[in-house]
Amino acid sequence: xxxxQITQWCAxxxxxxxxxxxxxxxxxxGNGNDTLLLCSLCQETGHVYAFDIQEQALAHTxxxxxxxxxxxxxxxxxxxxxxxxxxxxxxxVSCIVFNLGYLPGGDHTKATLASSSIxxxxxxxxxxxxxxxxxxxxxxxxxxxFEERDAVLSWLKNLDSHKYLVIRSDYYNRPNNPPIPVxxxxx
Amino acid sequence: xxxxQITQWCAxxxxxxxxxxxxxxxxxxGNGNDTLLLCSLCQETGHVYAFDIQEQALAHTxxxxxxxxxxxxxxxxxxxxxxxxxxxxxxxVSCIVFNLGYLPGGDHTKATLASSSIxxxxxxxxxxxxxxxxxxxxxxxxxxxFEERDAVLSWLKNLDSHKYLVIRSDYYNRPNNPPIPVxxxxx
Numbered sequence: 001x002x003x004x005q006i007t008q009w010c011a012x013x014x015x016x017x018x019x020x021x022x023x024x025x026x027x028x029x030g031n032g033n034d035t036l037l038l039c040s041l042c043q044e045t046g047h048v049y050a051f052d053i054q055e056q057a058l059a060h061t062x063x064x065x066x067x068x069x070x071x072x073x074x075x076x077x078x079x080x081x082x083x084x085x086x087x088x089x090x091x092x093v094s095c096i097v098f099n100l101g102y103l104p105g106g107d108h109t110k111a112t113l114a115s116s117s118i119x120x121x122x123x124x125x126x127x128x129x130x131x132x133x134x135x136x137x138x139x140x141x142x143x144x145x146f147e148e149r150d151a152v153l154s155w156l157k158n159l160d161s162h163k164y165l166v167i168r169s170d171y172y173n174r175p176n177n178p179p180i181p182v183x184x185x186x187x
Numbered sequence: 188x189x190x191x192q193i194t195q196w197c198a199x200x201x202x203x204x205x206x207x208x209x210x211x212x213x214x215x216x217g218n219g220n221d222t223l224l225l226c227s228l229c230q231e232t233g234h235v236y237a238f239d240i241q242e243q244a245l246a247h248t249x250x251x252x253x254x255x256x257x258x259x260x261x262x263x264x265x266x267x268x269x270x271x272x273x274x275x276x277x278x279x280v281s282c283i284v285f286n287l288g289y290l291p292g293g294d295h296t297k298a299t300l301a302s303s304s305i306x307x308x309x310x311x312x313x314x315x316x317x318x319x320x321x322x323x324x325x326x327x328x329x330x331x332x333f334e335e336r337d338a339v340l341s342w343l344k345n346l347d348s349h350k351y352l353v354i355r356s357d358y359y360n361r362p363n364n365p366p367i368p369v370x371x372x373x374x
Contacts, residue, residue: 001200001203001204001318001319001320001370001372002318002372004352004354004372009354013188016188017188131188131189132188133188153359156359156360157359157360158360159360160360161360161361161362164360165191165358165360165361166358166359166360166361167191167196167356167357167358167359168356168357168359169354169355169356169357170354170355170356170357171352171353171354172340172343172344172353172354172355172369173343173344173345173346173347173348173351173352173353174348174352174353175348182359183188185188185189185191
């Protein structure tokens with residue numbers, strides 16, 4: 001088995017999940033890597049709604065999608081992910097991707113925050129269809145601190161185990177607070 | 188994504204790892220489910236060494252393998268897994284499977300113990316080839332208590348991150364001390 005980087009770890013589950021025709025959400029567009037992956041997986045019959053509150057994220061992502069050979073199956077929104085329920089129907093989404101922390105290479109003061117992240121995650125649950133997947137990667141330490149991480153982990157721990165399966169994975173022997181990938185599966 | 192049971196979670200990584208011709212070890216034969224999986228994956232050109240210290244485990248496993256349509260590519264050993272280095276060469280093994288705790292349906296007083304488990308895990312590391320995988324599932328609570336779990340987790344935490352990648356996964360919102368699946372990849 002090749003040593004699996006954390007972004008590859010998340011991508012493998014997203015890739016297994018998303019089928020042509022699926023509706024997907026990139027809740028934290030950032031530099032658009034996950035938006036691109038989702039667009040290529042759900043193909044021209046699917047659709048990706050991607051959210052960010054920074055213009056820079058939309059510009060980078062738009063450029064990335066135009067350079068890649070993906071269909072125009074996306075909507076890029078300069079909008080808080082806490083409003084994702086304005087754009088898609090309940091029980092309809094196959095896959096929602098969150099990367100919590102700050103935009104890599106961007107403004108570290110514009111990190112996601114515990115309160116709005118948990119609000120968005122709560123809405124995400126209602127949008128997921130049965131068998132749907134949330135891929136959540138929690139970045140912490142450095143400028144981000146640990147408040148958001150701890151609040152989100154506490155929220156995850158208390159999700160109803162009859163409705164959702166939460167699998168938290170830790171890069172357990174790696175120093176310096178590596179990101180924590182989490183899968184939430186609606187049962 | 189279907190709700191993934193913990194045994195299925197382990198099996199998916201074992202299945203990805205093992206190729207025809209590989210040498211594999213089932214360090215805790217138990218009822219032989221993993222021995223059977225390994226035998227079917229490494230095929231007639233590979234070989235599986237399976238260890239248990241209980242006669243009952245060998246009898247159940249032998250029956251299971253004979254009932255299934257797998258080649259006779261296995262050696263079942265009534266022997267402590269701490270002696271696995273007597274049977275295979277260093278740097279040669281593709282996949283080693285451990286289930287720590289007691290034999291399901293067997294004698295709960297004959298659980299694995301922290302000291303011999305860590306001895307066997309340490310030897311396992313030296314037997315793994317580059318890119319090799321240890322799939323380790325830690326059962327705790329009930330008659331097993333938590334001493335072995337805590338000792339093994341501490342050992343894992345301190346493995347050299349330049350040589351080994353340790354990915355610990357937790358069924359995070361499930362009550363009653365669910366088993367903890369761990370992947371150790373030799374880099």
